[in-house]
Amino acid sequence: MKAKLAVFSLLLLFGWAVVQSGRVGQSVDRWKKPAPVTSVRQIKVIEETPEYRLVKHPLGKTKVPRKPRRIVSLSPAATDSLAALGVRPALVASSWQSGEPAPYLADRLRGVPVIRRGGTTPLEAVLEAKPDLIFCETMQDGRLYGQLGKIAPTVCLTSMGSGDREAPILDVGDVLAVASQARRRLDEYRQRRDRAQKALAPQAKRQPVTFLRFRRNTCVIYARSSMFGPLLFEQLGLSPDPAMPIVMSSGGWDVLSVERLSTLSAEHIFLVVDPDSEAYLRGVAETPIWRNIPAVKHKHVHRVASKTWLGGEGILGCEAIIDDVLAAMAPQESR
Amino acid sequence: MQIKWPLIAAVVVGLLLVAVALSLLVGDIPISAATVWDALFSHDSQLSAHVIIRDWRLPRAVADVLVGASLAVAGAIMQAMTRNPLASPGIMGLNTGASFATLLAMVLWPVAGRCELILLSIAGATMGAALVYGLGSLSRGGLTPVRLALVGIAVSSVLGAIGNGLMIYHELGQDALLWFARGTEGVEWLDIRMLLPMTGMGLLGAMAIAPALGVLTLGDGVARGLGQRTGSTKFLAALIVLLLVGGAVALAGPVGFIGLMVPHVVRYFVGLDHRAVIPGSALCGAALLLVADIGARFATVPLKAPVPVGVMTALLGVPFFLYLACRRPTAARGGRL
Numbered sequence: 001m002k003a004k005l006a007v008f009s010l011l012l013l014f015g016w017a018v019v020q021s022g023r024v025g026q027s028v029d030r031w032k033k034p035a036p037v038t039s040v041r042q043i044k045v046i047e048e049t050p051e052y053r054l055v056k057h058p059l060g061k062t063k064v065p066r067k068p069r070r071i072v073s074l075s076p077a078a079t080d081s082l083a084a085l086g087v088r089p090a091l092v093a094s095s096w097q098s099g100e101p102a103p104y105l106a107d108r109l110r111g112v113p114v115i116r117r118g119g120t121t122p123l124e125a126v127l128e129a130k131p132d133l134i135f136c137e138t139m140q141d142g143r144l145y146g147q148l149g150k151i152a153p154t155v156c157l158t159s160m161g162s163g164d165r166e167a168p169i170l171d172v173g174d175v176l177a178v179a180s181q182a183r184r185r186l187d188e189y190r191q192r193r194d195r196a197q198k199a200l201a202p203q204a205k206r207q208p209v210t211f212l213r214f215r216r217n218t219c220v221i222y223a224r225s226s227m228f229g230p231l232l233f234e235q236l237g238l239s240p241d242p243a244m245p246i247v248m249s250s251g252g253w254d255v256l257s258v259e260r261l262s263t264l265s266a267e268h269i270f271l272v273v274d275p276d277s278e279a280y281l282r283g284v285a286e287t288p289i290w291r292n293i294p295a296v297k298h299k300h301v302h303r304v305a306s307k308t309w310l311g312g313e314g315i316l317g318c319e320a321i322i323d324d325v326l327a328a329m330a331p332q333e334s335r
Numbered sequence: 336m337q338i339k340w341p342l343i344a345a346v347v348v349g350l351l352l353v354a355v356a357l358s359l360l361v362g363d364i365p366i367s368a369a370t371v372w373d374a375l376f377s378h379d380s381q382l383s384a385h386v387i388i389r390d391w392r393l394p395r396a397v398a399d400v401l402v403g404a405s406l407a408v409a410g411a412i413m414q415a416m417t418r419n420p421l422a423s424p425g426i427m428g429l430n431t432g433a434s435f436a437t438l439l440a441m442v443l444w445p446v447a448g449r450c451e452l453i454l455l456s457i458a459g460a461t462m463g464a465a466l467v468y469g470l471g472s473l474s475r476g477g478l479t480p481v482r483l484a485l486v487g488i489a490v491s492s493v494l495g496a497i498g499n500g501l502m503i504y505h506e507l508g509q510d511a512l513l514w515f516a517r518g519t520e521g522v523e524w525l526d527i528r529m530l531l532p533m534t535g536m537g538l539l540g541a542m543a544i545a546p547a548l549g550v551l552t553l554g555d556g557v558a559r560g561l562g563q564r565t566g567s568t569k570f571l572a573a574l575i576v577l578l579l580v581g582g583a584v585a586l587a588g589p590v591g592f593i594g595l596m597v598p599h600v601v602r603y604f605v606g607l608d609h610r611a612v613i614p615g616s617a618l619c620g621a622a623l624l625l626v627a628d629i630g631a632r633f634a635t636v637p638l639k640a641p642v643p644v645g646v647m648t649a650l651l652g653v654p655f656f657l658y659l660a661c662r663r664p665t666a667a668r669g670g671r672l
Contacts, residue, residue, distance in 0.1 A: 007661045011654045216513040217449045217521065255513070257520065258391050259363040262383045276441075279448040283523065287390065289383045 042158055043171040055175055058138055059145050059156040064175055068133035072126055074117075074148075075157045077165075078135035080314025081172035083108040084185050091129040093117045093140075102307035104320035127151050135172070165231065166190075168314050189315040196322045197236050199333035207267035207329070210241035210295075211309065212256070214277040219284070221245070221256045228309055231318055236325065241266040262289045268328055269295040272306040302328040343604050347618045351400070354625035358396040359388060361632050390524065398522040399628050400621040401534050402587045405579040407620025408541045410594030411601070411612050415548040416572045417480035423595035424580040426487035427573075431494040432463015433584040437514060438498045442505050452514070453526060453585040457533075460581035466490050468573065515588040518644035519628060522586060530582040537578035541613050544571055549609040591645045593620050596652050603659050627651050 047054035052063040070090040073079040079092045083105055093115050094101060101109045115125045121141050126134065126148065134154040141148060141156070148154040155175050157168060166186060173182025197204075209232065213220045224233055224240045232238050243264050245254055261284070273281050284290050295301055308320045326333050359371050366384050373379075374388035406424060413422040424430065436459020440447050447455065471478045471486040502511050547568045550558045558565050583590070601615040627647035634642045 003661050007654075007657045010657060014650060014654050017650075216510045217452075218513050218517070257363050259387050262387065263364060275446040276448055278446075279450070287383075287386050288381050289386055292383055 040164065041167055041171060043155070043174045045174050053175070053177060055155060057155050058158050059142065062149075062153045062155050064153050064155065065132055066177065068176065070129065070131045071133045071135070072129050072131040072152070073135045074121055074126075074141055075135045075137035076311060077137070077157055077168040077313040078172055079105070079109075080312065080316045081169040081182075082135075084169055084314060084316050085173065085176070085178060085182060087176065088112065090131060091115065091126065093121065100307075102311050102317070102320075103305045104308050104312065104316060108316075121148075123147055123151070133175075135175075165312075165314055165318050186315065189319060192319065193235060193322060196326055196333070199326065199330045200236055200238065203329050204237045205239055208239045208241045208265060209268040209270065209329075210244055210264060210266040211270045211272075213253075213272040213274070213306070213310075214281045214284075215274045217277055217280045219256045219258070219261060220253045222253050226253070228312075228321055231321060232325070236322070238325070258284060258287070258289055262292065264293045264295075266293065266295045267298065268300045268302065269293070270302050270304050270309065270324065270328070272304060272309060274306070300328070344615070344618065347615075347622055351618060351622045351625065354622055354629065355396050355400070358399065358625055358629050359392050361629050362387070362392055363632075391521070394522045394524050394527055395519050395628070396625065397527055398519040398586055399625045401527070401530070402519060402583040402590065403593060403620040403622070403624030404617035405534050405537060405583040405620075406590060406593040407597035407601075407616040407623075408538060408613055409576045409579040409583075410596075410620075411598035411609070411616040412541060412544075412548060412572050412576050413594070414598055415552045415609060415612075416569055417483055418552060418554070419480050419484060420599070421595070422480075422484065424576060424583075425491070425589075425591070425594070426484055427576060427580070428463035428467040428487050428490045428494070429460040429577065429580045430463075430584055430589045431491040431498070432466070433457070433460040433581070434515065434589065435459055435494040435498045436462065438501045438507060438511060441507050441510055441514075442501055449523075450525070450529070453529065456585040457581045460584055461577060463490065463494060464573070464577050466494075516643040516645075517588055518590065518631065519587045519624075526586060530586055533578050533582040537575050537582065538617060540571070540575040540578070541617075544568060544575065545609040545613045548572065548613075549607070552607065552609070587644070589645065590624070590648060592648045592652055593623060596656050597623060600656065600659060623648060623652060 042058055044056045045053055046056050046061065050066070052065055055062050055064050071082065071087065072091045073082055073089045074093040076093075079089065079101075082089050089109075089112060091113050092101065092109060094117065100106075101112075101114055113129070115122055117140065121136075121144055123144065131152040134148050134152050136145065136148055136154055136156050138156055138158050145154060145156060157171060166189070169182050169186055170179070173179045211222055211228070211232075213222070221244060223229060223245045225246060229240075233240050241264055243256075243260065243266075285296075290296055302324065304324050305320075308317060308324070312318065312320055359375075360366070360368060364387070366388065370384050371388050374382075374385040375393075378389055379385050409424045410422070413424060413427070414420060416422075433456040436455045437452055439459075440452060440455045444451070467483065467487045467490050468478065470490065471482050474482065476482075502508055547563060550561055550563050551565065551568060551572075553561075555565050558568075580594075597620045598612060598616050601612055601619050605611040605615050624644070627650075628644050630651060631642045631644045631647045634647070
């Protein structure tokens with residue numbers, strides 16, 4: 001009798017769990033618009049002396065030497081900003097699984113050693129570079145902040161993900177005491193962005209766009225608010241494919257089954273294909289499901305560099321993405 | 336109360352057919368029953384809906400049937416062979432062997448596509464089983480059921496640990512999740528053509544050795560006394576389990592629970608005669624995985640993210656299993672097994 005009661009209550013519990021899991025699904029309203037990302041400066045210069053600048057950042061305060069000569073950048077956003085300011089770092093960490101910088105940075109970082117970062121940052125490689133200033137980021141290196149600080153003065157930037165891509169250059173400019181140069185470079189970027197927006201305006205409303213990634217034999221779609229999303233849909237004014245979720249709980253991506261591929265109405269697809277999935281894409285591309293997507297019909301599928309679109313966390317990255325978009329949608333305007 | 340098993344077989348086959356039909360009807364986008372009918376019998380390869388039915392939903396249903404049947408039959412064989420009611424394909428090192436080989440391939444051969452990963456995972460499963468059997472037989476006294484279970488758990492833990500290490504160091508978390516939690520989603524005809532010979536041979540072989548398995552459940556001593564060559568039976572049984580589980584893991588990733596539970600449920604209905612237990616397990620396993628996969632698709636609609644089919648098999652299977660365990664404890668444990 002006791003056992004029967006136990007089983008009965010367990011059955012009830014299972015039923016409840018199933019119902020609850022469905023309700024959780026409904027309460028995660030992924031089609032609701034999130035609050036717009038506001039530009040938050042993370043760096044504040046507190047004190048300036050002839051020897052150093054005292055800088056406040058998310059993990060504390062750091063004395064930065066006046067003229068740092070060997071800078072190690074573990075933060076992709078800082079690497080991008082340093083390159084934009086014409087500063088050559090002594091060592092950078094790749095934001096991606098390979099040891100290569102993103103293609104748009106390749107020229108600017110030629111000859112700079114790159115460390116491939118797995119789960120942890122190789123501290124010995126950092127030590128060997130004999131830095132006098134280190135940029136790191138909260139998510140990857142937060143735990144190592146104390147140890148990095150023993151190697152050289154360390155300034156930490158917040159990890160970006162979907163964050164603001166314009167603030168880092170101002171932050172890095174403040175740290176290196178080239179604030180006005182950083183401001184000029186940012187203004188230059190904004191003018192370029194506005195020109196692109198004007199050039200794209202005729203197509204923007206009529207032609208929805210989406211970004212797909214073929215990865216591990218699946219097709220992955222990204223949320224409108226993740227990574228390049230704000231640049232494309234808020235600043236350049238493009239319209240997203242209705243099938244693109246607005247926010248997403250984990251990782252900012254979602255698996256798009258072949259069946260759901262048939263619901264895409266995008267006129268332009270920006271596409272990244274991981275090396276393991278080329279064969280899979282060839283298989284999918286032969287089906288009418290793929291051929292019936294408007295973008296495929298009109299030959300508007302544009303292959304782009306994964307490191308640029310999934311990694312580019314500063315204004316140089318944004319400029320590279322803008323170039324890709326202009327080349328695809330307004331070829332006469334692209335340089 | 337012992338119900339006649341032909342009747343049960345008829346009910347389960349009916350259920351299986353209904354489940355196949357449902358599995359063609361349910362998916363991410365709504366497709367009407369009439370369109371499904373047309374897609375099957377007057378196919379137009381230019382229509383997206385027809386292609387979805389014929390090239391994505393139908394192979395998925397076939398894969399569910401094959402994988403479910405394979406795992407359940409493999410479980411029944413393992414439980415009879417080791418005379419351990421808790422034996423399941425997992426303890427032979429097949430699952431972890433396959434996962435390990437796949438992770439290793441993701442690191443060393445990043446361009447490996449679907450086909451290559453499937454072949455590698457079969458190789459990995461074979462390696463896992465060979466390790467377990469090899470290490471188990473090294474010791475004096477040969478391979479006993481307890482030793483097999485212990486070595487199986489040890490080898491699984493080691494391979495699992497190395498696999499986890501690879502995953503963390505090389506940041507394969509998301510890739511591994513996409514690959515292992517895929518279930519039978521996205522199965523293509525090519526995959527099925529590749530694995531059908533293996534699975535078919537395994538299922539036929541299982542039917543062939545069913546009588547010998549029944550004798551084996553009485554214990555090695557009795558079986559030898561009855562004139563059976565236990566060594567060769569066990570070797571054959573292990574080979575068949577390898578064929579079945581290797582194919583299933585390669586096709587759908589590790590799907591838990593079916594191999595452990597379905598044989599118990601079947602034994603509850605048909606008794607201990609393995610000539611009935613093996614085909615019964617095949618039918619019930621197939622039906623359970625089909626229903627679980629349909630359930631997973633329903634659960635996916637509100638969440639918009641795939642629910643691993645292994646979660647659904649457990650959610651559906653556990654309450655039923657507990658109910659049986661409660662009604663007749665000895666039968667649910669496999670009676671005198």
